[in-house]
Amino acid sequence: MIKKMQIDLDRRAGFCFGVENAIKIAEKELKAGNKVYCLGQIVHNEMEIRRLEKLGLLTIDHDTYKKLKNTRVLIRAHGEPPETYRIARENNISLIDATCPIVAHLQNKIRTCYEEIIKEKGQIVIFGKQGHAEVIGLIGQTGNTAVVINSWEDLDKLNYHYPIYMYSQTTRDIHEYEQLKQEIRKRLRETGDREPPPFISYDTICSQVSSRATELEQFARDHDLVIFVSGKNSSNGKYLYNVCKSNNPNTIFVSIPEELQLPLSGSPQRIGISGATSTPSWLMEKIRDKIKEFYHL
Numbered sequence: 001m002i003k004k005m006q007i008d009l010d011r012r013a014g015f016c017f018g019v020e021n022a023i024k025i026a027e028k029e030l031k032a033g034n035k036v037y038c039l040g041q042i043v044h045n046e047m048e049i050r051r052l053e054k055l056g057l058l059t060i061d062h063d064t065y066k067k068l069k070n071t072r073v074l075i076r077a078h079g080e081p082p083e084t085y086r087i088a089r090e091n092n093i094s095l096i097d098a099t100c101p102i103v104a105h106l107q108n109k110i111r112t113c114y115e116e117i118i119k120e121k122g123q124i125v126i127f128g129k130q131g132h133a134e135v136i137g138l139i140g141q142t143g144n145t146a147v148v149i150n151s152w153e154d155l156d157k158l159n160y161h162y163p164i165y166m167y168s169q170t171t172r173d174i175h176e177y178e179q180l181k182q183e184i185r186k187r188l189r190e191t192g193d194r195e196p197p198p199f200i201s202y203d204t205i206c207s208q209v210s211s212r213a214t215e216l217e218q219f220a221r222d223h224d225l226v227i228f229v230s231g232k233n234s235s236n237g238k239y240l241y242n243v244c245k246s247n248n249p250n251t252i253f254v255s256i257p258e259e260l261q262l263p264l265s266g267s268p269q270r271i272g273i274s275g276a277t278s279t280p281s282w283l284m285e286k287i288r289d290k291i292k293e294f295y296h297l
């Protein structure tokens with residue numbers, strides 16, 4: 001008997017509450033007929049951006065922002081550095097602040113730490129991607145003095161004779177963070193200083209990301225084929241895709257339905273569709289429907 005193909009949508013996939021909140025705020029403003037500029041892409045997903053732009057959302061970069069006056073600008077979930085707020089005050093821009101509360105809390109924590117340690121030559125370290133919007137907002141709290149660490153090689157940037165306070169971008173891999181912390185501890189011990197300087201690290205990876213990774217491992221193992229849907233610029237998407245791929249080598253990455261090649265190779269029976277915290281549910285549903293239509297399910 002030929003077994004029927006089964007397609008499961010990962011119910012935990014889709015927008016995290018920070019992104020969902022920012023999109024809801026934008027939609028509310030647009031519905032009220034207000035002109036809404038969004039500083040940077042509201043979410044790292046081209047399809048969702050196109051949908052919102054059709055409703056009237058205007059995405060602008062930071063150079064354009066600096067030239068605006070007397071208008072309203074939305075700050076997305078990733079947050080912004082203090083400089084952005086200063087410009088708003090100077091140019092009479094009303095900010096619609098949709099910074100995710102978790103990111104805002106992290107920014108406050110880093111700012112307070114910076115103010116406390118400034119005299120002791122302490123170093124604030126951010127495990128994150130240089131140039132990522134959230135990271136720019138975080139290092140902005142330290143007058144751009146924080147050291148951004150993205151890889152093992154970057155650890156050479158630190159001075160192991162002075163205190164280190166370490167934070168992570170909210171969407172990073174928890175295991176990689178642990179490994180970097182261990183290496184820092186090791187290097188501090190190896191300095192030969194009679195008393196190694198303090199090293200304090202904070203668990204600042206968002207639980208919406210870290211808990212998803214564990215569940216995604218099982219989801220990936222439970223399917224013959226996993227279709228992972230995400231924008232190509234999403235850090236969280238890259239991370240969660242790798243989680244899938246390492247638990248099920250038969251995982252493919254697609255950003256838009258057109259990228260999915262049919263028929264699917266290997267005749268999979270159980271197909272799982274998952275996505276990043278920036279992937280809209282409707283996009284995963286579109287991919288499911290494309291497969292259903294092709295196979296007459």
Ligand code: SF4
Binds near residue numbers: 101
């Ligand atoms: S991943 Fe977490 S911290 Fe980042 S926007 Fe989403 S809810 Fe906020």
